[in-house]
Amino acid sequence: MLVIAMQVSLVLITIAMLGFIYRLIKGPTVPDRIVALDAIGINLVAMIAVLSMLFRTYVFLDVILLLGILSFIGTTAFSKFLEKGEIIENDRNH
Amino acid sequence: MSLLHLAIFSPFLMAIFVPFLYKGLKSIHTGWFVLALPILLFTYFIGFLPITRNNGTVEKSFDWIPSLGIHFTAYVDGLGLLFALLITGIGALVVLYSIFYLSKEKESLHNFYVYLLLFMGAMLGVVLSDNLITLYMFWELTSISSFLLIAYWYDRERSRYGALKSMLLTVFGGLSMLGGILLLSIMGDTFSIRELISQAGELNQHPLFLFALILILLGAFTKSAQFPFYIWLPDAMEAPTPVSAYLHSATMVKAGIYLVARLSPIFAFSSYWFWIVGAIGIFTMFWGSFNAVKQTDLKGILAFSTVSQLGLIMSLLGVGAAALHFDTLNDNIYIAAVIAAVFHLINHATFKGSLFMVVGIVDHETGTRDIRKLGGLLSFMPVTFTIAVIGAFSMAGLPPFNGFLSKEMFFTGMIQLVNLDLFNLETWGMLFPILAWIGSIFTFIYSMMFVFKTFSGKYQPEKLDKKPHEAPVGMLISPIILAFLVVLFGLFPNLLSYSLIQPAAAAIVPSLVGPGELLDVHISHWHGFNPELWMTIGVIAVGTLMYLTLSKWIKLYALFPGKVTLNALYDTSLYAAERGSYTLTKAYMNGFIRTYLVYIFAFFIGILGFTMWTRQALTIDTSNLAPIGVYEIVLVVIITAGIFTILFAKSRLTSIIALGAVGYTVSLFFVIFRAPDLALTQLVIETVSVALFLLCFYHLPKLNRHEERMGFKLGNLIISLGVGAVISLMAISAHSNKMFESIASFYVENTYKEAAGKNMVNVILVDFRGFDTLFEISVLAIAGLGIFGLIKLRLAKKGEEADEN
Numbered sequence: 001m002l003v004i005a006m007q008v009s010l011v012l013i014t015i016a017m018l019g020f021i022y023r024l025i026k027g028p029t030v031p032d033r034i035v036a037l038d039a040i041g042i043n044l045v046a047m048i049a050v051l052s053m054l055f056r057t058y059v060f061l062d063v064i065l066l067l068g069i070l071s072f073i074g075t076t077a078f079s080k081f082l083e084k085g086e087i088i089e090n091d092r093n094h
Numbered sequence: 095m096s097l098l099h100l101a102i103f104s105p106f107l108m109a110i111f112v113p114f115l116y117k118g119l120k121s122i123h124t125g126w127f128v129l130a131l132p133i134l135l136f137t138y139f140i141g142f143l144p145i146t147r148n149n150g151t152v153e154k155s156f157d158w159i160p161s162l163g164i165h166f167t168a169y170v171d172g173l174g175l176l177f178a179l180l181i182t183g184i185g186a187l188v189v190l191y192s193i194f195y196l197s198k199e200k201e202s203l204h205n206f207y208v209y210l211l212l213f214m215g216a217m218l219g220v221v222l223s224d225n226l227i228t229l230y231m232f233w234e235l236t237s238i239s240s241f242l243l244i245a246y247w248y249d250r251e252r253s254r255y256g257a258l259k260s261m262l263l264t265v266f267g268g269l270s271m272l273g274g275i276l277l278l279s280i281m282g283d284t285f286s287i288r289e290l291i292s293q294a295g296e297l298n299q300h301p302l303f304l305f306a307l308i309l310i311l312l313g314a315f316t317k318s319a320q321f322p323f324y325i326w327l328p329d330a331m332e333a334p335t336p337v338s339a340y341l342h343s344a345t346m347v348k349a350g351i352y353l354v355a356r357l358s359p360i361f362a363f364s365s366y367w368f369w370i371v372g373a374i375g376i377f378t379m380f381w382g383s384f385n386a387v388k389q390t391d392l393k394g395i396l397a398f399s400t401v402s403q404l405g406l407i408m409s410l411l412g413v414g415a416a417a418l419h420f421d422t423l424n425d426n427i428y429i430a431a432v433i434a435a436v437f438h439l440i441n442h443a444t445f446k447g448s449l450f451m452v453v454g455i456v457d458h459e460t461g462t463r464d465i466r467k468l469g470g471l472l473s474f475m476p477v478t479f480t481i482a483v484i485g486a487f488s489m490a491g492l493p494p495f496n497g498f499l500s501k502e503m504f505f506t507g508m509i510q511l512v513n514l515d516l517f518n519l520e521t522w523g524m525l526f527p528i529l530a531w532i533g534s535i536f537t538f539i540y541s542m543m544f545v546f547k548t549f550s551g552k553y554q555p556e557k558l559d560k561k562p563h564e565a566p567v568g569m570l571i572s573p574i575i576l577a578f579l580v581v582l583f584g585l586f587p588n589l590l591s592y593s594l595i596q597p598a599a600a601a602i603v604p605s606l607v608g609p610g611e612l613l614d615v616h617i618s619h620w621h622g623f624n625p626e627l628w629m630t631i632g633v634i635a636v637g638t639l640m641y642l643t644l645s646k647w648i649k650l651y652a653l654f655p656g657k658v659t660l661n662a663l664y665d666t667s668l669y670a671a672e673r674g675s676y677t678l679t680k681a682y683m684n685g686f687i688r689t690y691l692v693y694i695f696a697f698f699i700g701i702l703g704f705t706m707w708t709r710q711a712l713t714i715d716t717s718n719l720a721p722i723g724v725y726e727i728v729l730v731v732i733i734t735a736g737i738f739t740i741l742f743a744k745s746r747l748t749s750i751i752a753l754g755a756v757g758y759t760v761s762l763f764f765v766i767f768r769a770p771d772l773a774l775t776q777l778v779i780e781t782v783s784v785a786l787f788l789l790c791f792y793h794l795p796k797l798n799r800h801e802e803r804m805g806f807k808l809g810n811l812i813i814s815l816g817v818g819a820v821i822s823l824m825a826i827s828a829h830s831n832k833m834f835e836s837i838a839s840f841y842v843e844n845t846y847k848e849a850a851g852k853n854m855v856n857v858i859l860v861d862f863r864g865f866d867t868l869f870e871i872s873v874l875a876i877a878g879l880g881i882f883g884l885i886k887l888r889l890a891k892k893g894e895e896a897d898e899n
Contacts, residue, residue, distance in 0.1 A: 014728050021732060024755060025739045033751050044758060048765050051725075059770040063761075066774055070781045074754075081788055 006050050013050065017043045034078045041071030096154040098168045101138055102222055104131060105215030109208045116204035124203045125193035128211065132186035135218075139178045146172045146597040158228070163285055169224035172597020176436065177221035177345075177352055179594070180443050184344045185214050187572035191451055192336035194568035195458065206246060206334070213239035217345050221352055226275040226285045233271065233313070236346050237264040243341060244333040256329035259664070263316050263326045271313025271353075277306035278360075291359045291604065298363050307361050310353065311370055318350025320408060321378040324401040325660050331393040335454030338393060343400050343446035351404065351439065354411050355602045362415035372412025372526070376508075378405025380529045383536035387644075388651040392453045392463040392548065395540050396446065399489065402537060403442045406504060409526070410435035413507045417603055428510060429603065434503030436598045440590065441488065441496040441583065448576035449485040449544070452478055455569055456548060461559030465543065470553030474562040477570055479549045484577040488584065490541035490637070491534060491630065496583040498630070505530065505626040531629055538637030539644070692813060699816040702824065712823055715830035725766050733759045746791055754784040771855045 020043065023036040045067050052060040108131050116124045145152060155167040170178070189210070196203060216239055219232030237260075245257035275285075281300045282290045290297065297303055314320075319327040330342050341347070354371060361367040382402030389395045414432035455478050456471065457463045472479050484495060491501030508527040555561070583590060640647070682693075706712050736759060739752035757780030764773035841854055841862065851857040859867050 010725070014725075017732070021735060021755070024751065025735065030745075030747055030751075033748065037751055037754060040755065040758065044762060047762070051765055055768065057768075060765055060773070063765060063770060063773045063777065066777055070777055074781050074784070077785055077788075081792070 003054070006054050010047065010050050010054075013043055013047050017047070030082060034075060034082070037078075038071055038075040041067055041074070045071075095156050096168070098152065098154045098170065098222070099156060099166065101135055102168060102215065102218045104135065105211040105218070109211040109215070112207045112211065113204040116207075123193050123198045124207055125189055125196070128207045129186060129189045129193070131211070132182045132189060132214065136179065136182040136186055139175060139182055142170050142175050143593055146170065146175050147593060149597055149600050153224070155224075163279075164227045165225055166228050167224040167286065168222050169288070170222060171601045172594070172599070173352070173355055173436075173601035174221045176440070176594050176598040177348070178218055180348075180440070181214060181217045181221065181345050184340060184443060184447050184576075185210075187447065187575060188336045188340040191339070191454070191569060191572040192334070194566055195336055195454055196334065206243075209239050209242040209246070210337070210340070213243065213341065213346070217349065220349050224287050226279065226287060226290075229287075230268070230272050230275055233317075233349065234265070234268050236349060237261065237268055237317075240264070240330070240341050240346055243337045244330045246334055246337065247332070250332065252329075253332040256326070256332040260326035260330045262668075263323055267313040267316025267323065270309045270316075274306045274309030274311075274313065277302045277309065281306065287356060287360075294360045294363065294605075297360060303364070304366060307364060307366055308370075310357060310361075311367075314350035314353040315374065316350070317353070318347050318404050318408065319378075319401050320350070320374050320405060321381055322660050324378065324382065325664055327401055328394055328397040331391070331397050335393070335450055335457065338396075339447050339450030339454070342397065343450055344443040347400060347404055348407075348439065348443070351407050351411070351435075354408065355435070355598075358411065358415060358602050359418070359604050362418045368412055368415045370412075371415065372409050372511075375405045375407070375409030375412050376526050376529045376533075378402065379409060380533035380536075381405070383533045383540065386540040387536055387543065388648065389540075390465050392456065392465060392468075392544065393450075395465075395544055396449055396453060399537070399540060400442075400446060402533060403438070403446070403489075406530075406533075407435050407438055407442070409530070410438065410504060410507055411602070413511055413526075414602065416511070418605060428507070429599070429606070430503060430510070431507030432599045432602050433595055434500055434507050436595045436602070437496075437503060437587070437590070438500035440594065441500050441580070444576050444579045444583065445485040445488040445495070445497060448481055448573040448580065449489065451569075451573040451576070452482045452485065455565040455573070458569070459560065459565055460562045462557070465547040467554060467557040468548045469551035470549070471562055472549040473553075475549070475564050477574070478565060479545075481570075481573045481577045482545050482549065484580050485573075486541040486545045488580045489544075490538045491633065494584050495580050496587065497580075498584065499587050501534065502626045502630060505534075505629050509625055509629075527629075531633065534629075534633045535637045535640065538633050539641050542637070542641045543644070692809070695813050695817050699813065699820050702820050703816075706820075706823065706827070711831075712827050713830045714826055718829075718832065723766075726763075729759055729763055729766070733763075746794075750784060750787045750791060753787065754780060757784070769855075771853070 017040060020036045020039045024033050024040070027033045027036060045064050048060050048064055048067070052058060108128065112124060112128065115127050119127075142152060149172065152170040153167060155165050158164050158166045189207075192206070192210075196206060213236060216232045216235035220229055220236060223229040223232060241257050241261040244260055245253045247253050278290060278297075279285050281297050281302055282293050284290060316323040316326075327342060327347065331338055333342070358367075379402050382398045382400075382405055386395050386398035386402060389398060410431045414428060414435060417428035417432060453463060455475070456468065459475065460468065460471070462468065488495035488497035491497045505527070508530045511526045512523045682689075733756055736752045736756040740749045740756070743749040743752060757776065761773045761776040761780065764770075764776055841858060845851055845854045845857045849857045849861040851861065
């Protein structure tokens, strides 16, 4: 029963992911794509969580944590890039 | 290492000390120190005469590279000794002559004598080596030292041109010869000439025999200036005259003759050898003498004359090859050709050496070598004139000089050829005596030109730079000795018969001369009224007539167009080769990385596809496949979508983001294929590299930041599809061809037991195979330092420029 529920949720997550990917490809502006990428990252977190339950292992929990951090850092970096045109401000550039 | 080896190497040792003598003892002409060596060597080699007289030999060997069968075997027999005596004897005379010819103040004598000694040692090595590899080594040394000597006055353009030309041609021949030597050693399994000669019968049947023959003859013909490779010799006349006298008349150009004579016992049974050596020799003889007549430079005449005389000797060796087809010495008339070849070799060295020295004297005392400016020097230079007459009349083949005797023997050899019933000679054999006769007529004409245009006729002081006078005594000693030898050998030829000619000729035809047997060499002036005599009388008669009417028909030479000469062919082919390779290189090296990548990938597809096709390596085995889950399909769809987005995206930013998506999907693959460590690393690395791409994107110059879709090129599409297809096929085939069990079970069993860890990937990385990790750490360190260096150094440079400004 639980396995079926997990498989169903995986499919649902996948459908959601495909939607985000459509946005990523299509996405008229860059911010659209960045938000899509961020959502894909969180989706991946969910997907890996479900997968590790399916595989009955907890070794992927690190991956989940890392994805959360990276997704945040990546999105912040992209946003800063869009905002200021650079990611790490350096005196040299001014 | 024996005394004989020391004798061969002594010129090299001496060459080391020459610069010190030159710098240290400035007051004495360096040539005097050098002179002692060839005299010493000459007397040393004279000591071998009693041994070789009875066809005895001396052999001394020491190991050079024994594991490759290369020993330096010095071997003295009649032929080697004859050449060694020529080299050292004429070498001594040339050194003596050069002492007076080259000025102590103006010339860099240390260079001259170092080169000359190098050459002398190399030449001794060529003629006294039994091992073909050492022979080749010394052979190339003669080419190099000759190159150096021709370009002795390196600030003249013509000298450099002549040196380069002779270098290219002789080294071309030398390399061909090396090929022939290697083929010979493959056939006979030895580098020793004598061992090869003893297997001559079997070698003849070998399929490689003909190739070896042609390659070795290429070497001999280029060195000995045979048709069509003679063209370097006239240009080598830019060298100082002692060099021309020594290298380009008496010794180096005879290295090819030596080689042909030395290897005759191996090759001479072949009809190819007979035809190539004989026909090219006789044609060179005719062609050289024909061209000598139109020369106006005295050295030019002598250069073409040398070509012609070398052709004569070569043709005699070719005819002499016929002698080996008879088993016994009795009634073997062709042996006379071999004897004539050896005899003329000595004669040519004597008279040509003296003639070159005469030209040097004339040049030295009048300032020109042009026969149009010279004339009437008889009263100024009576001694030089006498030497010139002796030398030139001997060259023309007039009695009582030695040239007459060898010319007679030459005719004998050529006439006897007509009677030979080997090798289809009945049809073409007549050409040999006819060409020989016509060539001799031209020889007569240019010999007369040489003497009479220079020394008789009208004296033209207004055309000369200096007031002519007789040469200093020192300069005359060497040519006088040579001219004396010309007369001596002419009057008493049998002085040489059994001491030098017999052993040398016996070495050329060893299979005919049994132990204790001697060839019958008796040379006499008077043979009776035979065809040879009538031919000589004809040469003199026709030659005199033609010489007297020279001004009438010399214009005929102008009819030959200047552009279809071999020199023009050499120049244009050199130019064309240069231009051609330049154009070719420019055509494919166009400087675009894209083109080079196309080459690399096309080659990759071609070679791998071809290999897979010809080896039938493409196998598809589906028995060992895992079931495909739904996740995998979904992920593949996603990754494919991402890749197509990268390819077709209009903006670069989209491409970078899509690349990030692909990377994350790969990490998802790692998750579902249960590789948590890989997934972790992949995620971090992907994030960092996407950030780096963004950095690059930001720094793109404004101008180039036009956001365009990638252009479409059919070729690129085909190549990329090809690479993809080939890689996929290879991966499938590799998977289908699994031959061994994986060694992974070892790690599974021992990770905890042996290495005290539970994470197998990490244990492999740092324990079982920690070396890889170490060097990957180094790679990262190098990359980090490299990036730091790139950024910092660029900044430092900018700072410097700013400071300067």
